[in-house]
Amino acid sequence: xxxxxxxxxxxxxxxxxxRAIDALAARFGNRLVTSxxxxxxxxxxxxxxxxxxxxxxxxAQETADIQDVxxxxxxxxxxxxxxxxxxxxEGQVNAPAGGVxxxxxxxxxxxxxxxxxxxxxxxxxxxxxxxxxHLRDQxxxxxxxxxxDASLGGMTSTRASGTNAVRYGTxxxxxxxxxxxxxxxxxxxxxTRAKKSSAGYDLTHLFVGxxxxxxxxxxxxxxxxxxxxxxAAAACSFETVAGACQATILAIQTxxxxxxxxxxxxxxxxxxxxxxxxxxxxxPLLLLEFHGSEVEVAEQSKNFRDIAAExxxxxxxxxxxxEDRTKLWQARHDAYWSVKALRPGDSIxxxxxxxxxxxxxxxxxxxxxxxxxKRLNLLSPIVGHVGDGNFHCSLLCDVNNKDEMARGEEFMxxxxxxxxxxxxxxxxxxxxGQGKQKYLKAELGPEALDAMRALxxxxxxxxxxxxxxxxxxx
Amino acid sequence: xxxxxxxxxxxxxxxxxxRAIDALAARFGNRLVTSxxxxxxxxxxxxxxxxxxxxxxxxAQETADIQDVxxxxxxxxxxxxxxxxxxxxEGQVNAPAGGVxxxxxxxxxxxxxxxxxxxxxxxxxxxxxxxxxHLRDQxxxxxxxxxxDASLGGMTSTRASGTNAVRYGTxxxxxxxxxxxxxxxxxxxxxTRAKKSSAGYDLTHLFVGxxxxxxxxxxxxxxxxxxxxxxAAAACSFETVAGACQATILAIQTxxxxxxxxxxxxxxxxxxxxxxxxxxxxxPLLLLEFHGSEVEVAEQSKNFRDIAAExxxxxxxxxxxxEDRTKLWQARHDAYWSVKALRPGDSIxxxxxxxxxxxxxxxxxxxxxxxxxKRLNLLSPIVGHVGDGNFHCSLLCDVNNKDEMARGEEFMxxxxxxxxxxxxxxxxxxxxGQGKQKYLKAELGPEALDAMRALxxxxxxxxxxxxxxxxxxx
Numbered sequence: 001x002x003x004x005x006x007x008x009x010x011x012x013x014x015x016x017x018x019r020a021i022d023a024l025a026a027r028f029g030n031r032l033v034t035s036x037x038x039x040x041x042x043x044x045x046x047x048x049x050x051x052x053x054x055x056x057x058x059x060a061q062e063t064a065d066i067q068d069v070x071x072x073x074x075x076x077x078x079x080x081x082x083x084x085x086x087x088x089x090e091g092q093v094n095a096p097a098g099g100v101x102x103x104x105x106x107x108x109x110x111x112x113x114x115x116x117x118x119x120x121x122x123x124x125x126x127x128x129x130x131x132x133x134h135l136r137d138q139x140x141x142x143x144x145x146x147x148x149d150a151s152l153g154g155m156t157s158t159r160a161s162g163t164n165a166v167r168y169g170t171x172x173x174x175x176x177x178x179x180x181x182x183x184x185x186x187x188x189x190x191x192t193r194a195k196k197s198s199a200g201y202d203l204t205h206l207f208v209g210x211x212x213x214x215x216x217x218x219x220x221x222x223x224x225x226x227x228x229x230x231x232a233a234a235a236c237s238f239e240t241v242a243g244a245c246q247a248t249i250l251a252i253q254t255x256x257x258x259x260x261x262x263x264x265x266x267x268x269x270x271x272x273x274x275x276x277x278x279x280x281x282x283x284p285l286l287l288l289e290f291h292g293s294e295v296e297v298a299e300q301s302k303n304f305r306d307i308a309a310e311x312x313x314x315x316x317x318x319x320x321x322x323e324d325r326t327k328l329w330q331a332r333h334d335a336y337w338s339v340k341a342l343r344p345g346d347s348i349x350x351x352x353x354x355x356x357x358x359x360x361x362x363x364x365x366x367x368x369x370x371x372x373x374k375r376l377n378l379l380s381p382i383v384g385h386v387g388d389g390n391f392h393c394s395l396l397c398d399v400n401n402k403d404e405m406a407r408g409e410e411f412m413x414x415x416x417x418x419x420x421x422x423x424x425x426x427x428x429x430x431x432x433g434q435g436k437q438k439y440l441k442a443e444l445g446p447e448a449l450d451a452m453r454a455l456x457x458x459x460x461x462x463x464x465x466x467x468x469x470x471x472x473x474x
Numbered sequence: 475x476x477x478x479x480x481x482x483x484x485x486x487x488x489x490x491x492x493r494a495i496d497a498l499a500a501r502f503g504n505r506l507v508t509s510x511x512x513x514x515x516x517x518x519x520x521x522x523x524x525x526x527x528x529x530x531x532x533x534a535q536e537t538a539d540i541q542d543v544x545x546x547x548x549x550x551x552x553x554x555x556x557x558x559x560x561x562x563x564e565g566q567v568n569a570p571a572g573g574v575x576x577x578x579x580x581x582x583x584x585x586x587x588x589x590x591x592x593x594x595x596x597x598x599x600x601x602x603x604x605x606x607x608h609l610r611d612q613x614x615x616x617x618x619x620x621x622x623d624a625s626l627g628g629m630t631s632t633r634a635s636g637t638n639a640v641r642y643g644t645x646x647x648x649x650x651x652x653x654x655x656x657x658x659x660x661x662x663x664x665x666t667r668a669k670k671s672s673a674g675y676d677l678t679h680l681f682v683g684x685x686x687x688x689x690x691x692x693x694x695x696x697x698x699x700x701x702x703x704x705x706a707a708a709a710c711s712f713e714t715v716a717g718a719c720q721a722t723i724l725a726i727q728t729x730x731x732x733x734x735x736x737x738x739x740x741x742x743x744x745x746x747x748x749x750x751x752x753x754x755x756x757x758p759l760l761l762l763e764f765h766g767s768e769v770e771v772a773e774q775s776k777n778f779r780d781i782a783a784e785x786x787x788x789x790x791x792x793x794x795x796x797e798d799r800t801k802l803w804q805a806r807h808d809a810y811w812s813v814k815a816l817r818p819g820d821s822i823x824x825x826x827x828x829x830x831x832x833x834x835x836x837x838x839x840x841x842x843x844x845x846x847x848k849r850l851n852l853l854s855p856i857v858g859h860v861g862d863g864n865f866h867c868s869l870l871c872d873v874n875n876k877d878e879m880a881r882g883e884e885f886m887x888x889x890x891x892x893x894x895x896x897x898x899x900x901x902x903x904x905x906x907g908q909g910k911q912k913y914l915k916a917e918l919g920p921e922a923l924d925a926m927r928a929l930x931x932x933x934x935x936x937x938x939x940x941x942x943x944x945x946x947x948x
Contacts, residue, residue: 116723116834117863139727159672170670172679173647188921194830195862196644197899198633198683200906200914200944201926205646205679209672226729249590253613255700255766257731292729295773303767356668360590388669389591425671432674440674447662451933452675458932459925470674 009097009468012078017098020076021056024100027068031059042083042101045091047351047435048405054081054095061106063181063218069102070216071185074464081466082212084125084151088158089352090433092211096468102216104153110134111219118224119176119193124153124217140224143168146429147336153217158431159209163332166252166387167259167291168225170429175208179219183462193221206455211431212466214459228291231259232301233325234318235288236308237281241265241370243312244284245363248386250307252359256300260289261387262332265366268339268381272331275338280331281314286386287332294320335383339394342379347400353412355419356390356428365422366391372414376407390428417442437472483571483942486552491572494550495530498574501542505533516557516575519565521825521909522879528555528569535580537653537661537692543576544690545659548938555940556686558599558625562632563826564907566685570942576690578627584608585693592698593650593667598627598691614698617642620903621810627691632905633683637806640726640861641733641765642699644903649682653693657936667695680929685905686940688933702765705733706775707799708792709762710782711755715739715844717786718758719837722860724781726833730774734763735861736806739840741847742813742855746805749812754805755788760860761806768794809857813868816853821874827886829893830864830902839896840865846888850881864902891916911946 012020024032033039039053055078058069073080079099086093095101107123108130114120115138122131129149132141146155146162154160156178161170168174177191190203207214238244244263251258264272264285273280288304290297297320305316319325326333339350357365366382373380384391393415397408416426416439426432426439441449452471456463486494498506507513513527529552532543547554553573560567569575581597582604588594589612596605603623606615620629620636628634630652635644642648651665664677681688712718718737725732738746738759747754762778764771771794779790793799805812813824831839840856847854858865867889871882890900890913900906900913915923926945930937 114832114834116727117832118727119832159670159676161670165670169647172670172676173643182921182925186921187919188925189919190922192894192899192917193832193897194864194893194899194902195833196635196639196646196830196864196902198901198903198905199899199910199917200683200922201688201929202633202646202676202679202683203918203922203925205676206929209674209676214675226727228729253590253592253700255702293773293777296770299767299769356670358588358591358593358667359669360588390668390670419668420666423667425666425668425673427672428668428670429672431672436673443666443673444677445661445663447656447660448664448674448677451656451662451677454932455675455680455929458928 008463008471008473011097012076012099016076017055017078020072020078020100023072024056024058024069027072028058033057033059042086042103043094044086045094046089047091049091049094049434052094052096054101055098057101057103059103059106066102066181066216066218067185069100070181070183073100074183074462077462077464079464079467080216082153082157082216084154085127085149087148087150088154088433089430090435092158092431092433092469094434104151113138114193115140117193119221120224121219121221122152124151124220126152128152128155135224139227141227142222143225144171144174152220152222156208156217156220157211159429161429163260163262163385165385166261167257172205172208174223175204175220176223177221178204178207178217180207180215181218182215183460183464187218188215209431211433211469213456213469215465230292230294230297230320231325232290232297232318232320233288233328234290234301234304234316235328236286236316237314238284238286239312241284241366242363244286245359245386247286247308247311247313249359250311251304252387254303256303258288258387259291262287263384263386263391264331264335265370265382268335268383269331271338271342271381272334275341276330276334278331285331287329336394339381339396343396347398349397349399351395351397352392353395353415354390354392354428354430355415355424355426356388357419357422357424359389361422361424362386362389365418368418369393369415372411376411378407378411388428389424432470434469437470440472482937482945482947485571486550486573490550491529491552494546494552494574497546498530498532498543502532507531507533516560516577517568518560519568520563521565523565523568523908526568526570528575529572531575531577533577533580540576540655540690540692541659543574544655544657547574548657548936551936551938553938553941554690556627556631556690558628559601559623561622561624562628562907563904564909566632566905566907566943568908570908578625587612588667589614591667593695594698595693595695596626598625598694600626602626602629609698613701615701616696617699618645618648626694626696630682630691630694631685633903635903637734637736637859639859640735641731646679646682648697649678649694650697651695652678652681652691654681654689655692656689657934657938661692662689683905685907685943687930687943688939704766704768704771704794705799706764706771706792706794707762707802708764708775708778708790709802710760710790711788712758712760713786715758715840716837718760719833719860721760721782721785721787723833724785725778726861728777730777732762732861733765736761737858737860737865738805738809739844739856742809742857743805745812745816745855746808749815750804750808752805759805761803810868813855813870817870821872823871823873825869825871826866827869827889828864828866828902828904829889829898829900830862831893831896831898833863835896835898836860836863839892842892843867843889846885850885852881852885862902863898906944908943911944914946
């Protein structure tokens with residue numbers, strides 16, 4: 001008999017699961033893996049959520065593999081979970097009801113590059129670094145950079161973004177069309193290579209950010225950009241978070257097309273100084289990047305310098321030399337490791353979480369968050385994609401210290417409530433997964449959840465696609 | 475008994491319709507209108523489709539009005555059709571099954587402007603000109619310009635765009651969140667004011683472009699931009715459409731952030747010369763607009779001039795003076811009227827249609843379309859939002875001439891097939907409405923249509939919202 005774990009997650013019947021795994025073994029031979037170690041690797045999650053491994057993993061090599069896995073699982077009502085690189089942060093690849101994980105890493109071909117149209121067609125397992133490597137000779141790049149070398153299928157499914165989003169948008173703005181394997185194994189085509197279309201419901205955007213709960217993405221058509229002639233990096237320290245945010249607001253309002261604008265709060269700068277042997281003033285820091293022609297980036301830098309001065313910014317440094325750019329951005333590149341180094345130890349976990357608010361509220365949101373950390377005696381440097389109002393906390397907690405863990409949970413909860421009370425969202429780019437389901441209702445209301453449940457049921461009536469994610473149990 | 479018009483359009487039972495209209499009359503008094511003239515005004519359509527008026531029109535003044543209309547209609551299974559300004563082009567406001575039209579023109583308040591966040595909250599009946607008038611003093615504007623002074627609710631529902639889309643995106647990229655009245659009269663909130671979010675399914679984009687078939691938009695949060703410091707206009711004639719398209723491709727590839735880039739084919743230039751007393755060379759013409767600082771627009775213009783010269787462009791003229799800009803763009807502004815003037819007469823109709831292809835195929839698509847017009851002995855100047863690969867034909871036909879009408883239909887049909895065969899779409903910005911339903915299956919396949927039908931049924935199980943639009947009968 002199937003075991004209901006919660007009202008929206010049901011373990012398959014053991015006999016049905018066995019039938020499915022037998023059928024998959026017959027079809028895939030040693031590309032079906034059931035070893036404990038491999039199953040656990042595929043349920044990696046960097047949250048406080050427990051690891052919930054699938055019952056088996058299939059290494060897919062082509063679209064037909066995905067179709068067959070889905071058909072076999074569907075016939076037996078066994079869950080199917082898509083896996084790219086496992087770098088999602090909210091338990092998206094966990095298998096709370098078990099089932100079959102489809103590992104898409106071998107589906108890593110760039111199928112077509114259309115340089116004149118600035119688009120390309122790829123398989124879902126292509127990672128962003130591999131893609132940019134492939135494109136470089138043609139003077140093209142894909143701008144979305146979520147930090148990890150994630151797969152494009154995964155980035156699409158979590159609606160990822162990162163440091164470049166302020167200029168180039170998120171996955172939402174950069175996916176043109178998808179092919180998606182649906183429950184009966186047939187393939188839905190969501191769009192064409194036309195840059196814009198008014199042809200019917202926007203199926204593309206329904207699958208972007210759906211975290212694999214509505215079908216499995218088997219092919220993507222995405223937008224590309226020309227590599228800019230000149231890239232300038234800049235840095236400027238501010239006395240206060242408010243000053244840094246005000247400079248960002250003015251830069252965007254006056255139309256400076258910043259490509260990146262990252263805030264490191266004082267705690268993060270301190271951590272970077274220590275880890276990367278820098279001597280930055282230990283106050284809020286803005287790191288910027290400008291893309292364009294030589295004349296353009298020079299003007300953008302100059303204009304931003306004037307704005308920064310108005311907003312209490314200190315020395316403004318900018319450069320177009322690659323090695324100096326790298327140095328200037330060193331602190332940002334090492335941010336994660338600098339946080340880890342703050343508190344070494346096997347039992348110390350770094351939990352990354354993100355929220356996003358209207359930019360006018362960002363200074364308040366960050367400052368109140370800093371106050372809360374002090375009050376709760378917790379350590380969490382803050383890094384923000386400040387042009388979008390999006391910031392990350394990297395909370396350090398000793399998982400063996402119950403009291404600290406409780407305070408950590410309280411902090412995370414209050415962070416989300418704070419962002420939502422400022423007309424923001426519980427996640428700007430990490431997704432809902434398992435970790436943030438409890439916040440959706442407060443953010444959008446019960447009617448939006450009804451709609452999401454109706455959509456899930458409409459496209460996945462058997463609830464086999466990544467069950468237990470995004471939409472909370474009714 | 476209810477009358478089934480086609481498998482997805484059913485006229486309400488006469489008794490149920492009467493009950494609904496009586497209830498609406500009791501609730502709305504003289505804001506419920508059933509006169510023939512007003513009903514016909516609300517089913518205006520500039521296609522060859524017949525006008526299909528609703529049974530009644532309610533003039534809504536606030537969200538509660540929409541909710542009550544929907545509740546009354548839902549209880550009686552009577553269709554509800556939203557109406558903004560009636561400028562849609564594919565029969566979107568027609569009422570093939572009768573029902574009640576909700577006229578939203580009086581819901582025209584700008585509710586909040588958040589200058590620092592570059593967003594605002596508005597009612598659906600606000601028109602784009604009224605909005606820009608409202609915003610001007612704050613140095614802000616809303617960039618989407620579909621030509622007509624359409625309502626923002628309508629523009630959202632057709633996923634409209636226009637001349638500025640190449641730089642600023644379409645409605646798809648510029649709607650942050652919506653409030654939508656669903657079938658039971660309750661309101662779905664689709665998002666927050668955060669600029670980006672990964673919080674669950676993208677409900678916002680499901681309603682953008684849904685043509686009122688999934689619910690009625692009662693409030694919109696949209697993105698704004700700062701009015702650029704300097705605007706430059708430019709014009710350049712080309713020997714061939716291919717040359718003009720190649721210049722466009724290079725401009726976009728090299729990252730010139732053109733704000734507008736419009737192609738007028740030779741027939742359109744000829745029409746403009748005649749109507750606006752201009753003396754432009756009667757060859758393909760590109761009209762451009764650059765937005766930015768003085769330095770930026772000067773550099774952009776210069777860079778484009780070099781590209782144009784490489785691609786066989788003739789004299790390149792550019793200016794930042796408002797009166798000269800207007801003169802340079804005169805031909806584009808008068809395009810519609812110049813077409814009308816080509817062939818006066820009561821029985822002559824102008825049917826506007828649009829397709830969109832990858833930009834690398836645009837020259838082929840336009841040239842083959844011109845050849846087809848010659849072959850069919852038809853007159854249709856062409857204007858293109860060429861940076862997006864989107865172009866319009868304004869076909870002149872004598873509605874009393876059966877043979878000409880048949881050739882016109884053949885032309886339109888072949889135009890769509892041509893665009894689709896080039897990996898394009900049957901509509902870049904006009905929408906599907908009634909006119910283009912027959913092309914959806916060829917474009918996206920039966921699986922996409924299944925998905926669209928499932929979504930429609932999930933969110934509108936009674937099929938009361940604008941029935942008979944977008945999704946063709948199964």
